[in-house]
Every structure is written in structure tokens, then in C-alpha cells.
Amino acid sequence: MKKISTIITLFLISACSFGQDVNKRINQTDVERIIKTLSADDMQGRATFTPGIEKAAQFIEAEYKKIGLRPMAGNTGFRQNFTMTRVTPIKTMVNINGQMIGADSAFASTSATTLNWTNNADVQVVKLGQGKDFRAEYMGYLKSGKKMLILVDPQFAAAFNRLRDRAKRGSVTANANDNQALVFVLGNHDDLKSFDVSYTGKSEQLPLFNIAGIIPGKTKPDEYVVFSGHYDHLGIIKGNPADTIANGADDDASGTTAVITLAKYYKKLHNNARTLIFVAFTAEEIGEYGSQHFATTVNPDKVVAMFNIEMIGKASKFGENSAFITGFERSDFGTILQKNLEGTAFKFYPDPYPQQNLFYRSDNASLAAVGVPAHTISTDQIDIDKLYHTVKDEFSTLDVSNITATIKAIALSSRTIVSGRDTPKRVAKLEK
Ligand SMILES: [Zn+2]
Structure with a gap:
């Protein structure tokens, strides 16, 4: 009895210390600063091939540099250049x-x-x-x-x-x-x-680029875990003449903010067994071209998991402290994340909108197609989100405490994959 209670006590202490760790290292003020900057009017809606997206890119590069990320092999800087x-x-x-x-x-x-x-x-x-x-x-x-x-x-x-x-x-x-x-x-x-x-x-x-940085793995450097979001959006669109900037605060400044924040978190922890790749994709809105290019720059067999983060700006259908995972049933990625969140207030659910085919509509698709357990995490109520792809997707509509909670949940739930303890099952390859 005593022994069991000791084990339980030890377990609670370790679960608690993980929780405290996340609370100490991920803070809402910083999350707010990043997302506010990315969705500000001076970024002009971050449309691919515009000065607005260049401004966003420079901001993300500066964050990566401050954090101390390294460029991916074969790149001299964080830009992963290609042309269209x-x-x-x-x-x-x-x-x-x-x-x-x-x-x-x-x-x-x-x-x-x-x-x-x-x-x-x-x-x-x-x-x-x-x-x-x-x-x-x-x-x-x-x-x-x-x-x-x-x-x-x-x-x-x-x-x-x-x-x-x-x-x-x-x-x-x-x-x-x-x-x-x-x-x-x-x-x-x-x-x-x-x-x-x-x-x-x-x-x-036309030149364009993803922004990618890594933290090399301490003991399993040839196994990669990818954290991603897209930093492009629609730019200037027709709408209310008083406001023509599609700020894309939720879509996907929120996901990009998560990528930067998770990079900072894991860099401070300094104990990742696997190599972590943090990538902000370009050209998602015009056809997912950034993630398609990225998929050609890594050996998919070395990518153990991909956390793609898309629209986590507002509470999900399941309420505060919840998010959903696309393609949940295609691997055990989701159940690993759920297991790692047991005892916390946050919960991951399977994608409640299967008819929307979200699994193949986001930047996880290119790597998922070649077998990687690559999933998208989102909180968007896509069936009723009236702000989606309008000029009203602005910072003022976001729930920053929920965004912060979601980022903390991703940090906590990814830890056994980052440490090499868990390896999600591969998803079925897409036939060509
Ligand atoms: Zn998006």
C-alpha cells in the first residue's frame, strides 16, 4: 500500500512539475505580442509575393535567431527558397x-x-x-x-x-x-x-520561401519531429471599403505563433532526443505550395511526426481548453497526445467535421501522403466561422488565453514523441 502510494505521489509530482514547467516557460504576454505583430495592418494580410509577407518573414526570422534555432542542413539561413x-x-x-x-x-x-x-x-x-x-x-x-x-x-x-x-x-x-x-x-x-x-x-x-529552423536532437538526430503553420494569408481583398486588409489573425497567424512559441519552449528545455524542425510555410492559401516544397527537402522516412497547427484562435466546438486533430483514426498520434494530457484540464478530440476532408486540406497533406503521421491541430468551428477568409479575421476577435492554453497542451502532449519514448504509427500512403 505504501509503495503504491509512493508511486502515485511520485507520478503526481512529475505530472505537476511538467505542468509547472509549461506554465513557467510559455506565457500569454509573449503569445499576444507575436500574434499581434503578425496580424497587424502593416503586414497587409501577408499575401504571397507581396511586401507584407516579406515583413512577416523578417519578423519570424528575427524570432528564430533570438531563440537560437539553426538553419536546416543545406540552407545558409532560415529561408528555404524556391520559385514558381x-x-x-x-x-x-x-x-x-x-x-x-x-x-x-x-x-x-x-x-x-x-x-x-x-x-x-x-x-x-x-x-x-x-x-x-x-x-x-x-x-x-x-x-x-x-x-x-x-x-x-x-x-x-x-x-x-x-x-x-x-x-x-x-x-x-x-x-x-x-x-x-x-x-x-x-x-x-x-x-x-x-x-x-x-x-x-x-x-x-517568382521567388518565395518557407522559414525553417531546427534544434538538433541530442541522441536521435536522424529522427525528425516537425512543428508547422502557414505564415501567408490572403492580403488585400474586397470587403468593407473601410477595411480591405484580410489580417488572417486566426488563419494562420495563430498557428505561426504556436510554432515560434514551441521553438522557444523546446530550446529552453534543451533535452530533445529527436531533431525538431520548426517551419512557417508560405503559399498555403494559393495551393499549399510551401508545404509541398518542404516535403521534397526532407526524407519522409525520417519524419516521425508532424504537428501542423492551423487556426487555434477561438474556442472549439467542444468549448474552452479543447482542440481537434484531423485524421485522428489514421494513426495513434492522437491517442498518444491524449495520454500525455491525462490529469490536465485540456482535451484533444477527433476532427468533428469529417465531411470537410480537412486532413487533405492543410499543410500536413504532402507528408501524410507519403506515410508520415502528419496531422493538423485546430480549434476552428469551420462550419459556422463567419470570419473565415474575411477582413474581420482580426486580432480583436481572438481568445488569447485559449490560444496560450492550446500551445501549452501541444507542448505537454508532444513531449514523449520529442523524447523518443513514443513513435506514432505511420499513416497509409496515398496512391498516386
Ligand atoms: Zn489556413
Whole structure:
């Protein structure tokens, strides 16, 4: 009896000392300073390729430097540079059955800089009309890798116009593919007999970068644990004319703040067996390009776990002191985290929005696809969050004490993975 009570006492003391450790080393004032800075108006909504995101990047780099992180192998600084191709259309001319189509009723989506089609056999003509789901069809065309002439029924005029306006501003791709081209034409063209397409675009290389720093592992340096969030957001958008800045305070200044705060915490603890990688991703909002690039810079077999943190700014569906984990059932990552939080006030739940397919909609997806137990931790009530992707996602709407509690919970719950005691099961690889 005595022995058992001693063990219980020892256990409580150690659980308590972990708790105290987190409370001492992670403080709300610092969390508030970081998130306020990242979501301030002078960062202009941190859109990829803008001066606003450059400002955010310099702030994150300065934090990493102050903390004492090291660059990843192969990088001289914290920036993990890569480029993307932007093609902006200069001229688009389409003829159907000898009739010139008006400029507002045709556009091309391609990374090629010239197209000259005259009834080409290798161009597939498809009709997007009755009973079709515009978005699903569009995604299918994008994935096909083909040359297509798409005749869009006027019932889809609104969706067509949105895509056309976006295409006019230029389209950005990570892997330029000159063999793919989609030409969209709006109108009733049931009797297509001939077509002519003549298109010219301008191509340029745009530089962008993730910001990554590491704390080398003391005894298992070749096993990596990744903590990530995305530092880009939407930038300036149409909204209330008095406010056009999409500050992205929740999305995802909150996750980036968690990454910086966890880096500081683990650097002070100074006892991580595994190598910890802290990375702020770019270009999530335009297609998760930053995390896709990152996935090519690490050997996925060496990545033991990934904690991607996305939108932890407001209380979750389950109330204060709770968060959810996407893809919970795909590995035992979530149950390890839950076990490490036993006896605390904080709780992790499985993702309550499985129909939203969040597991493959965030920056954990690229590494999860190749087998890494890479999960996203979030508190967002995505089904009813009216501030999501609006100019109202501002610092004033955040619950900073809940953010701090969530970061502390991630610190506490990740400790056995960081120390090498727990190794989550791999997730099933995605078939290509
Ligand atoms: Zn986001």
C-alpha cells in the first residue's frame, strides 16, 4: 500500500512539475505580442509575393535567431527558397464555327506561353452543362494534364466569370506543364464544327520561401519531429471599403505563433532526443505550395511526426481548453497526445467535421501522403466561422488565453514523441 502510494505521489509530482514547467516557460504576454505583430495592418494580410509577407518573414526570422534555432542542413539561413512560374495572358482569341468569341467569354488556363489550335485532334472538346458540378469538373480538367476546349453552359456564368477574372491576373504554378492547356468558352455551342484558338502569355519566375529552423536532437538526430503553420494569408481583398486588409489573425497567424512559441519552449528545455524542425510555410492559401516544397527537402522516412497547427484562435466546438486533430483514426498520434494530457484540464478530440476532408486540406497533406503521421491541430468551428477568409479575421476577435492554453497542451502532449519514448504509427500512403 505504501509503495503504491509512493508511486502515485511520485507520478503526481512529475505530472505537476511538467505542468509547472509549461506554465513557467510559455506565457500569454509573449503569445499576444507575436500574434499581434503578425496580424497587424502593416503586414497587409501577408499575401504571397507581396511586401507584407516579406515583413512577416523578417519578423519570424528575427524570432528564430533570438531563440537560437539553426538553419536546416543545406540552407545558409532560415529561408528555404524556391520559385514558381506565373503566366499572365497577353492575347486570347477564340473562333467557334468561324465566329469570333467576345473577350469576356473566353479565357485560357495554361502555363504554356503560346497556343495555336485549328481543329487539332489532340484537343479534347468537352461540354460543361446540364447536371454537372462545375467545381468537380474543373478539378478533373486540372488533373487530366490534357489540352481541352471546354464549352461552358451559360447557367455557369457566375463561376466562369470568377475563373476568368482570376486567369486574367495570371496563374501561378509550382510545376509548369506546357503540355496542359484548358481553354474555356462561355455560351451555347451545341453544334461545334470547327475551332481556332490563338493565345500568347508572358512567363516569369517568382521567388518565395518557407522559414525553417531546427534544434538538433541530442541522441536521435536522424529522427525528425516537425512543428508547422502557414505564415501567408490572403492580403488585400474586397470587403468593407473601410477595411480591405484580410489580417488572417486566426488563419494562420495563430498557428505561426504556436510554432515560434514551441521553438522557444523546446530550446529552453534543451533535452530533445529527436531533431525538431520548426517551419512557417508560405503559399498555403494559393495551393499549399510551401508545404509541398518542404516535403521534397526532407526524407519522409525520417519524419516521425508532424504537428501542423492551423487556426487555434477561438474556442472549439467542444468549448474552452479543447482542440481537434484531423485524421485522428489514421494513426495513434492522437491517442498518444491524449495520454500525455491525462490529469490536465485540456482535451484533444477527433476532427468533428469529417465531411470537410480537412486532413487533405492543410499543410500536413504532402507528408501524410507519403506515410508520415502528419496531422493538423485546430480549434476552428469551420462550419459556422463567419470570419473565415474575411477582413474581420482580426486580432480583436481572438481568445488569447485559449490560444496560450492550446500551445501549452501541444507542448505537454508532444513531449514523449520529442523524447523518443513514443513513435506514432505511420499513416497509409496515398496512391498516386
Ligand atoms: Zn489556413
